[in-house]
Amino acid sequence: MWQSRPGVLGWVMTTDHKRIGLLYFWTTLVLFAAGGAEALLMRTQLARPNQHVVGPATYDELFTMHGLTMIFFFIIPMTTGAFGNYLLPLMVGARDMAFPRMNALSYWVFLASGIFVYTSLFIGQAPNAGWFDYVPLANVKFDPGHAIDFYCLGIIFNGISSSLTAGNFIVTILKMRTPGMSFNRMPLFCFAFLAASWGLLFALPSLTADTLFLFLDRNIGTHFFDVAKGGSTLLWQHLFWIFGHPEVYILIVPAFGIATEIIPAFTQRRVVAFPLVAVAELLVVFIGFGVWAHHMFATGMPTVTVVFFAAATGVVVIPSTIQVFAWCMTFITGNARFKTPLLFIAGFIFMFVAGGLTGIMFLAVPFDQQVTDTYFVIAHFHYIIFGAAVFPIFGGMYFWFPKVTGRLYYELPGQISFWIIFVGTNLLFFPMHIVGLEGMPRRNYTYPGGLGWGTSNLLETIGSYLTTIGIIVLIVNLVVSYFRGAVAGPDPWHGATLEWTISSPPPEYNFAVLPKVSSAYPNWDYEDRAEDRRKLAEGVMVLEQGHEQPVSSPIDGWWAEIVEMPHDSPWPILLALAMSICFVLLLLHLWMGFCFALAGIVLVLLGWHGEEPQESVA
Amino acid sequence: MLAGCGGSQNTLNPHSHQSADIANLFWVMMAVSFGGLALITGLLVFAWVRRGRRGLGGDAEDPHPGEKLSWFVVVGMGVVFPLMVIVALFIVGDWAIVKVTQAPAASSTDLTVEAIGHQWYWEFRYPGTKAVTADEMHIPVGTRINLVAKTADVIHSFWVPELNRKIDTIPGQENRILLYANKVGVYRGQCAEFCGLQHAHMGMLVFVQPKAQFQTWLKKQAAPAAKPASPAARRGERAFLGGSGSCSSCHAIRGTPARGFVGPDLTHLASRTTLAGLTIPNTRGYLARWITDSQHFKPGNDMPNFHLTDGELQSLVKYLEGLK
Numbered sequence: 001m002w003q004s005r006p007g008v009l010g011w012v013m014t015t016d017h018k019r020i021g022l023l024y025f026w027t028t029l030v031l032f033a034a035g036g037a038e039a040l041l042m043r044t045q046l047a048r049p050n051q052h053v054v055g056p057a058t059y060d061e062l063f064t065m066h067g068l069t070m071i072f073f074f075i076i077p078m079t080t081g082a083f084g085n086y087l088l089p090l091m092v093g094a095r096d097m098a099f100p101r102m103n104a105l106s107y108w109v110f111l112a113s114g115i116f117v118y119t120s121l122f123i124g125q126a127p128n129a130g131w132f133d134y135v136p137l138a139n140v141k142f143d144p145g146h147a148i149d150f151y152c153l154g155i156i157f158n159g160i161s162s163s164l165t166a167g168n169f170i171v172t173i174l175k176m177r178t179p180g181m182s183f184n185r186m187p188l189f190c191f192a193f194l195a196a197s198w199g200l201l202f203a204l205p206s207l208t209a210d211t212l213f214l215f216l217d218r219n220i221g222t223h224f225f226d227v228a229k230g231g232s233t234l235l236w237q238h239l240f241w242i243f244g245h246p247e248v249y250i251l252i253v254p255a256f257g258i259a260t261e262i263i264p265a266f267t268q269r270r271v272v273a274f275p276l277v278a279v280a281e282l283l284v285v286f287i288g289f290g291v292w293a294h295h296m297f298a299t300g301m302p303t304v305t306v307v308f309f310a311a312a313t314g315v316v317v318i319p320s321t322i323q324v325f326a327w328c329m330t331f332i333t334g335n336a337r338f339k340t341p342l343l344f345i346a347g348f349i350f351m352f353v354a355g356g357l358t359g360i361m362f363l364a365v366p367f368d369q370q371v372t373d374t375y376f377v378i379a380h381f382h383y384i385i386f387g388a389a390v391f392p393i394f395g396g397m398y399f400w401f402p403k404v405t406g407r408l409y410y411e412l413p414g415q416i417s418f419w420i421i422f423v424g425t426n427l428l429f430f431p432m433h434i435v436g437l438e439g440m441p442r443r444n445y446t447y448p449g450g451l452g453w454g455t456s457n458l459l460e461t462i463g464s465y466l467t468t469i470g471i472i473v474l475i476v477n478l479v480v481s482y483f484r485g486a487v488a489g490p491d492p493w494h495g496a497t498l499e500w501t502i503s504s505p506p507p508e509y510n511f512a513v514l515p516k517v518s519s520a521y522p523n524w525d526y527e528d529r530a531e532d533r534r535k536l537a538e539g540v541m542v543l544e545q546g547h548e549q550p551v552s553s554p555i556d557g558w559w560a561e562i563v564e565m566p567h568d569s570p571w572p573i574l575l576a577l578a579m580s581i582c583f584v585l586l587l588l589h590l591w592m593g594f595c596f597a598l599a600g601i602v603l604v605l606l607g608w609h610g611e612e613p614q615e616s617v618a
Numbered sequence: 619m620l621a622g623c624g625g626s627q628n629t630l631n632p633h634s635h636q637s638a639d640i641a642n643l644f645w646v647m648m649a650v651s652f653g654g655l656a657l658i659t660g661l662l663v664f665a666w667v668r669r670g671r672r673g674l675g676g677d678a679e680d681p682h683p684g685e686k687l688s689w690f691v692v693v694g695m696g697v698v699f700p701l702m703v704i705v706a707l708f709i710v711g712d713w714a715i716v717k718v719t720q721a722p723a724a725s726s727t728d729l730t731v732e733a734i735g736h737q738w739y740w741e742f743r744y745p746g747t748k749a750v751t752a753d754e755m756h757i758p759v760g761t762r763i764n765l766v767a768k769t770a771d772v773i774h775s776f777w778v779p780e781l782n783r784k785i786d787t788i789p790g791q792e793n794r795i796l797l798y799a800n801k802v803g804v805y806r807g808q809c810a811e812f813c814g815l816q817h818a819h820m821g822m823l824v825f826v827q828p829k830a831q832f833q834t835w836l837k838k839q840a841a842p843a844a845k846p847a848s849p850a851a852r853r854g855e856r857a858f859l860g861g862s863g864s865c866s867s868c869h870a871i872r873g874t875p876a877r878g879f880v881g882p883d884l885t886h887l888a889s890r891t892t893l894a895g896l897t898i899p900n901t902r903g904y905l906a907r908w909i910t911d912s913q914h915f916k917p918g919n920d921m922p923n924f925h926l927t928d929g930e931l932q933s934l935v936k937y938l939e940g941l942k
Contacts, residue, residue: 056815056816056917056918057815057917057918060814129812130812134772134773134811134812136771136772136773136789137773137812137813137814142772142814227789232790233773233790233791234791269683270681270682272684272685272688273685273688273693276693298775298810300721300767300786300788300794303716306716307712307716310708310711310712311712314704314707314708317700318701321695321696322696324658324696325691325695325696326688326692326696328662329687329691329692330688331661331662332661332664332668332684333685333687335670336665336668336669336670337669338666349658350658350659353655353658354655357655360703360704361644363707363708363711364647364708364710364711365712365715365716366639366643366711366715366716366719367640367643367647367711369719369785370629370637370640370779372784372810373775373810373811437630437644438627438628438629439626439627439628439806439808441777441808441817442812443817443818444817444818445818446818447818448896452626
């Protein structure tokens with residue numbers, strides 16, 4: 001079996017999905033802190049009417065960067081990049097992702113796009129037209145300078161990373177499952193990530209086209225969005241939300257996947273109605289592609305169009321209600337142990353239902369048209385995004401902490417962190433419903449006294465600080481546990497899936513023996529595990545010599561072929577660097593330089609492909 | 619700063635059937651939603667109460683305890699029940715109430731008002747008359763009004779929640795909405811779509827008046843500006859009209875050569891109660907401070923700070939105060 005290269009170079013050149021997952025984890029955590037600091041500044045500004053903590057220009061940058069950061073630089077890379085990368089190959093019994101070097105490339109591109117976008121903040125040119133960046137406000141006439149160019153290029157750049165990850169996941173899930181793991185034996189976590197990855201792959205092109213059009217409008221004088229020259233303002237919104245609504249499901253479906261792993265482990269019961277839940281995870285993303293225009297009900301579209309999208313919005317509820325009741329029934333028919341991860345999942349179900357119910361309200365078009373663009377909507381989608389995506393992320397951080405570090409976290413501080421965050425987020429987001437109904441529009445850097453908005457806003461601000469304290473307790477708990485926690489052993493929770501069958505942390509090659517799988521909860525199939533142990537003891541292994549990996553057929557998951565996996569490689573980071581240069585040159589309008597940099601990319605690609613994996617079968 | 623300018627903008631304090639229908643719908647939806655949330659919370663609490671005990675409906679050997687019961691719950695409560703609720707909500711919300719709140723049929727209204735969004739104030743026009751005003755519109759009570767929402771620059775959203783839902787102003791598009799008020803009063807509204815730096819200071823007031831009073835108001839607004847009455851006011855008018863860089867390069871006053879169109883029409887400025895998208899009250903002190911230091915009240919707005927002598931400022935204010 002193989003070893004990782006030691007030292008910094010080992011991390012820079014790594015193609016190990018676990019190391020890449022950890023790199024994603026630390027990077028997204030830093031960006032989460034940045035997005036959180038932006039949110040705290042906004043809440044501080046809004047604590048009382050007519051305050052001047054920040055001016056309007058700064059405030060606009062804050063809410064734009066907060067949205068961009070939390071969506072593109074925290075949740076997607078945290079769920080897909082960190083959790084998906086680390087766990088997917090383990091859960092399907094693979095030794096790595098399908099395309100390890102592409103995986104490394106997607107991390108380095110993600111890191112570069114994060115640095116690219118945040119550079120704008122430090123040079124005072126941060127995007128400032130909101131994360132959905134409506135034209136004509138975002139066009140060059142009303143927003144000269146580089147702010148929106150950073151937005152356009154940053155999103156395209158980041159999208160490359162997400163697309164690479166999504167493609168990699170799809171192939172990994174469909175082809176890299178250990179022989180014997182047919183589709184019906186695949187953990188629900190994998191169904192969720194399969195759904196989210198297809199979603200990303202189909203949603204991102206629309207956003208890329210949109211931001212590219214805007215970049216061209218701004219910089220070379222095309223007229224995609226210029227009404228005076230025959231363009232269309234609403235084109236931006238349609239293309240944006242064709243991406244933007246599936247995006248919501250892309251954010252939360254991986255979190256559903258995390259929940260469907262934590263729940264069985266802490267109830268010692270398989271998720272009820274398994275096939276229905278698996279199909280629901282896929283359907284929610286699929287139907288999610290048909291509802292985008294409900295973000296545009298106030299734009300004056302014909303009533304027929306509006307009502308069609310309202311009906312679609314009703315249909316998309318069903319896969320979610322199926323899952324909610326399946327989770328709850330698993331709690332009840334199982335033997336629930338409310339440890340920290342399960343508490344976060346219970347909190348997630350509560351928040352998701354609360355946010356989902358206000359979501360259902362939006363299918364009543366007149367009500368949507370009344371409260372859209374107010375704090376009611378902010379409350380709704382923060383219940384969904386913080387409650388339904390971030391809570392499972394926190395739960396997952398506790399749940400897989402022993403697997404990744406080999407140590408247990410401290411349980412009592414863990415539970416305390418949950419309760420602080422739970423109370424804090426509800427105090428932060430619940431009053432937003434009220435103040436929204438009372439008429440407070442979103443994206444206002446200040447508001448007058450005398451409209452009755454002061455108390456709610458103050459409570460929200462207190463909630464935001466409380467939430468921050470809870471998150472700090474969580475982080476401190478995990479950091480201290482990393483150094484001083486009790487040794488966890490391979491399976492502290494009696495978990496259900498394959499990652500709990502191997503040591504903590506897992507070895508570079510994950511599985512010495514290709515695991516035998518006869519259900520979606522393989523760690524509970526004791527005979528199969530005994531057989532694996534016997535094979536290991538007797539040295540009856542396959543593919544133990546080289547850097548090799550079996551590839552299975554997509555549906556029945558049976559031996560199809562054996563492939564050589566690539567080693568550590570310098571090419572991914574070099575390619576990301578060459579791409580960064582391209583984007584910087586585009587930003588600076590150095591078109592000739594851009595062409596040279598493109599040639600650089602071709603050279604790196606030649607180098608990449610000149611070094612096909614050559615395993616010395618020793 | 620502007621606490622007592624009158625008018626609230628609370629969606630749950632309706633003053634038209636449109637807003638009342640929406641508010642009532644909300645109260646029903648809220649009650650049902652709390653029921654749903656209570657149900658789910660109840661299930662979770664039930665699981666917590668029974669924590670550490672073997673799950674419902676199974677013995678120790680059964681790997682799927684209570685699976686059949688669970689399928690019933692998942693299909694019944696997760697598919698059938700929500701579908702029924704959604705269909706009911708769809709019929710009420712998207713068939714019955716949409717009819718009430720949608721754009722009025724052509725010729726079903728008695729009056730048309732144009733609302734034109736600008737960065738960052740509202741311009742109101744009354745087609746068929748010469749009346750143009752800003753930030754404060756007047757309408758007659760109990761009258762169906764066809765409100766045409768347009769923009770001079772970026773997307774804004776016209777929203778007076780106590781009278782009806784909102785409608786965006788989209789470049790190249792003429793969106794319409796029905797405006798109707800049951801009761802005489804003052805209702806506050808605000809731009810609801812982010813439109814740049816001073817989006818937060820783009821409020822408006824709707825004065826709902828008895829029909830006769832409204833007609834008087836409209837007639838006055840349609841008339842040209844009052845002539846300055848005192849020597850100081852005449853000096854103020856000259857300063858206003860001045861050369862390039864004076865007030866008239868951006869503002870219009872009907873009946874004078876001032877034809878600017880960057881800022882609001884000031885023909886009857888003194889008849890308004892507020893300035894600058896409800897940022898400050900229209901009093902002598904605030905008006906003077908607005909002229910010399912508008913960037914303090916509304917940073918980033920298009921009006922520069924004017925450095926005037928005391929005398930110049932006094933006469934200018936005197937003139938503007940006369941524009942009744």
